[in-house]
Amino acid sequence: MKNEWWKNAVIYQVYPKSFYDTNADGIGDLPGIDAKLDYLKELGIDAIWISPCYLSPQIDNGYDIADYRKIDPMFGENSDMIKLIDDAHKLGIKIIMDMVANHTSDKSSWFEESRKSRDNYFSDFYIWKDPKADGSEPNNWGSNFGGSAWTYDETRKQYYLHYYGKQQPDLNWENPKVRQAIYDVMRYWKAHGVDGWRMDVITSISKNQKFPDNDNPHHLKYVVGNQDNGPRMHEFIHEMNQEVLKPFDMMSVGEAPSSKSKDARLLVDPKREELNMIFTFEHMHVDRKPGDVNGRWAIQPMDVVQLKKTLADWQYNLDGHGWNALYFENHDRARTPSRWGNDQDYRYESATAFATVLHGLKGTPFIYQGEEIGMTNPKFELSDYEDIELKTNYQKLVEQEKTISSSNFLKAARKISRDNARTPMQWDNTKNAGFTQGKPWFKVNPNYRDLNVAADIKSSKSVFKYYKDLIKLRHRNPILEKGNFELLLPEDKSIFAYSREWNGEKWLVIANLSDTKQQVELLKDYSGYKDILGNYASDNEESILRPYEAKILKNM
Template structure:
């Protein structure tokens, strides 16, 4: 089906009220500023997303996750919200959003939206009131603290975006907490009124028809009331971090500024609201380099917390390898036997994995197909970031074109997040890759235009067609969505595991190395057709080419 097909031309699928739809779902992340511009202002919008919904449905995703589109001064491009119940005019209107949800549901796509509730914009009316005095009705809606006797901040907590996490306010003559930009003050979740209001906002969007939420920085909701200093993180542990290595944020062990135990009770309250609706679900983002899997297990345990979470284990700059894959998944399975993960290799906050892992591969396309097959066969749900299915590399953005305050702050050692946020490329022969008829908010690299959707659709060797075929393969084998996982011993560079649901067992093996190899998995498996992989099995031995894979049905 052509990328240019309209919603009206698609067969009507309709979303069914399945309360378990999220388990094993493939969620396609849309960064709205960069997906499709419908009015020529150079910024993507909701009408543009509607236009491209058939593309996502034909790719084979189960749901879309739309990054923030709320009213915002855009200091952090929508992650600084000034009104939780509205749509920023640059993206459209509530009517546009309702139409988008209706179209998505007609195509069988569920809609998840990004709920950013750990902090607001400093232009939000709540903060304007809160900072006006120490005794107004919202005085305690944000995290305020007196200075030390010498006038310095209350403690040593640092902002992810650089510098102290405390900003002085001249009205109250106090500091307020901001884990990100100083224009993003943190809400005080210790105040039950704050929680109640945020839960009402959650209901508002559910009543508008959304199927769930991606919860931004889910482990940042609570801080320690005692405001202790964070301890020093030993240098040998600083390379595994959620911040770039030039950022002093990595020098601390973040014991007190986030990931507090009180969060569990709030997540239970949040889940109770979702359970008022027949099939609502949520996925949480855990930003903690050293306790990510532990928190993932805690936050998704049982049926009264968050449905699923993702951590940064597969979003780190370290090249993926077999032992890392096995250790991460086995640890999660061990610590969260009744929990659920949502795995991702790329998103809007990290360099694209085509560059982060694959920049030096001799055959980048083969590598990207292999890791895609591995991602789509691991136990858990999956997030695919727009353009990942095209194999897009990280864009190299000149300093004068940078928009991201994070990149501007730490240039040139860290270039920020603009390189993964450039516009989606639809047409190789149209200006700006078919994204806009105006000047795009970020430049469209020539290398991306050459990889546009229209150059890959219909080409059986393309990364796009591999994703599309493999998503169909995953859909045809439900064991890959909901089955159990057990790893099989294999050569050093090989990830091998069994997926089983009691009726079907599939052997999945992926050679991340650059040499051909073979191994005996201890089971006999007949190759499954249409998996798009070139491994073979005979007499109980699996043979894999370099960067090759195999999927077989166990006899």
């Protein structure tokens, strides 16, 4: 029987660049993660997912890998990674690495060789196509970072494909040598003790070999679309499972941007032997105007009814057919209290309300660094941002296509930009939030003087302590792993409520996701239940939930 440790686990994501710097160069490092293991042990987490720390030119913050087997000197050395794995294991904490298997950096030796000629060992490691007769790109595919997904290479006199930056050429998974090269990298890190993998955009690895134009309803020059779930995707992921994941009993969670709950079964049903879990993006689009030409920058107020519907679909459709990965924040997502809650008047309450909703669900909760103290989005100016996605989209949408104004783009950036999650971790109120003695690689959120780990742990409203309690509940109560889920009040625009039931035990998880008091008649049905966790200290009038009030009740 496989050890399915991840089903009762809570996993903590570290973005190493912004976590903790030990050598005063302004960049977080692996010894910095090692130095904070006791902090993470105190929180109660079971595993750490570390965003890419391999050798990289850092065009896309490490998601452009030049050498999969070498730790980037900015983070330390291979020996630091091995020490971190060993030290974490001594504390009972597992280590999950980030595998970027869809693309590499253009500085990878594989790509440098591939572009030299059409007939060397690495020639077909990437996707090369001849220009059209007029010299233009092979089709109208667009890059997620703006512009064409094709870049012309003078040496080979061909275009190469890149779903992201032009410095991130896509690997050719049709080539068995590419697949084996990736599996070898995974075996290499397994040999050094790694326990599992988070797999970046893994559903993009198979391409439609006919390379047809994408549908173009907005009459754009380049169109992003049809970049996931290619014809051989399941075959490739199953092969990876058989070659690496299954024989070495490694946990896997795949990033699957386009997946809906019913498709997800094909990826996570244990009988199919592909992945243990996937990250969906579906629930993260509840504040996006659907079908808008400005994509994720077309923001609207968060729709609680849609959030409930989406999360419930995943609970129902995966029940008995696979496992959920639960998250609201990560390195690509903004801070929840700022994005969906109220980070001014109810920061503690909104941080803990959303946490309660997430951690009560069936699945494995993921916590992103700083989430456990309720970190917020910084209110930066456009010139302060670093992210390649933001910069290229500003160029495309504001300057070239003029489909959004600069002020509306900034408003959206302050809500949803990936950079909101990448500001340095706020440890204390000393210089640079205690993150570094040097000059931070990225601006620290100015609110660190009040909002930091040291202050939060001492506070009567400690987000950290609330997360600790949520994690303890998961570890001590099998109902959270095994219980049935039922959504309640599906049409209520403010209240997220559901029950969990198992073995004669029944829990109610309920949260008011608004900044106004709500009358909730449903609570009368649970009047004999006992409060086991809540984010308000004092009792309340029966059947009233205060702004962002959340509680978990249990039958006696």
